[in-house]
């Protein structure tokens with residue numbers, strides 16, 4: 001049974017399905033399309049269990065689909081611990097499940113590969129090409145700086161590349177455009193600027209004394225990058241929800257579901273339950289219905305719907321029930337999810353006995369929020385503080401977004417979980433200030449950075465974001 005979407009009202013996947021390839025998973029042959037990740041090709045073929053956990057041998061599958069959770073690791077052509085959501089399939093590839101700690105195979109005949117990596121210098125290194133990093137690159141380049149923009153994804157745009165809905169907010173921050181269109185605009189602007197070099201498929205994997213970043217360029221070779229200034233914009237990580245068997249394959253984050261469905265044209269399931277009624281849960285539910293998936297219900301523990309009224313109304317018009325004061329208490333299945341059990345909860349969030357309902361589902365989509373991806377900022381010794389309203393641990397920063405480490409700026413979801421529009425505002429502030437600190441001047445752009453600071457204040461002054469505005473005062477230095 002194929003989970004590939006053949007007909008979509010907004011998206012066309014034909015350019016991703018140009019070259020069919022055969023590959024092997026646990027010695028069985030499968031068909032995929034060149035360039036799509038192994039986990040996507042297997043999911044399309046109905047294979048959700050990828051590996052087993054090393055200690056308790058529980059089934060493991062796709063969760064985030066963007067390389068951030070390691071739930072999808074497999075052995076590829078004998079190399080262990082490869083993230084199946086990041087590694088593309090190709091003709092004849094041999095993939096197998098991991099069932100414990102893998103043996104490190106060192107062949108005597110292998111030539112030693114210990115040579116000093118290439119070292120390069122740049123004025124501004126920007127890590128992450130989502131809306132925050134992409135706009136920071138454009139603004140820093142317009143100030144006159146030489147910029148290196150790196151991302152481990154294969155495209156510019158971060159989370160935008162899977163958002164098919166039109167964004168709210170202010171026109172000057174692309175409100176009214178679909179996320180996928182904003183990603184294209186940013187990419188085109190970046191490509192027009194000769195002083196921005198872009199390395200895609202290139203994760204930053206280390207940081208060393210002397211302000212040296214190790215970048216795995218093209219996922220093949222380490223290059224040491226020594227920048228004068230750095231902007232860190234790696235986005236966020238999706239949260240798991242706590243319930244029995246929450247690790248079964250087929251249970252994935254809302255962003256993971258969006259990646260499968262809107263980037264690669266593969267349904268996360270035929271019948272799904274969604275946990276969480278914030279904007280992300282509502283939007284993903286709508287998009288799944290649009291892709292022909294039956295959304296059984298959205299469960300929400302709070303007594304009210306978390307997201308915007310307009311998104312909830314669209315979902316309700318499709319006949320999808322939104323069950324407030326309900327939570328998921330258990331998933332059932334062995335190799336993948338087959339059933340979801342929900343229950344009503346009391347004011348202390350305890351399930352009320354006798355109110356359980358069960359849904360036959362083949363996927364559960366968890367949309368219970370994100371936390372800032374501080375992997376790099378912590379590695380660099382930047383000071384962090386736990387602020388619940390901002391999403392968890394976040395780096396301390398000035399209003400210019402420079403952190404406790406001089407010359408290191410942050411922007412976007414790493415600074416506070418908000419939206420694409422605020423990520424753009426922060427990217428503008430960080431990009432212009434980083435370039436200014438190198439001695440570049442441009443009164444018009446400097447004024448734009450000041451305007452963005454004011455816009456952020458205004459944006460956060462509404463009742464919806466006032467708690468963020470207050471909480472941010474705890475991390476400003």
Ligand SMILES: Cc1cc2nc3c(=O)[nH]c(=O)nc-3n(C[C@H](O)[C@H](O)[C@H](O)COP(=O)(O)OP(=O)(O)OC[C@H]3O[C@@H](n4cnc5c(N)ncnc54)[C@H](O)[C@@H]3O)c2cc1C
Pocket residue numbers: 127128129130131132133150151152153157158159160163165167168202203204205233234235236254255258279280283284376411412413414418419420421423
């Ligand atoms: C499912 C979902 C729906 C959403 N819907 C909306 C919406 O309707 N409206 C809205 O305004 N916002 C929405 N958002 C939020 C919005 O997408 C984010 O706030 C915004 O994308 C944050 O931008 P960013 O640049 O900080 O991070 P991201 O867009 O996440 O980009 C970060 C980039 O950094 C890269 N990266 C991370 N670590 C490394 C590393 N070590 N080396 C190299 N590269 C790295 C990643 O590959 C990624 O491309 C949604 C988010 C999700 C998950």
Ligand code: FES
Pocket residue numbers: 061062063064065066067068069070071072073083084085086
């Ligand atoms: S790292 Fe692949 S699913 Fe999260």
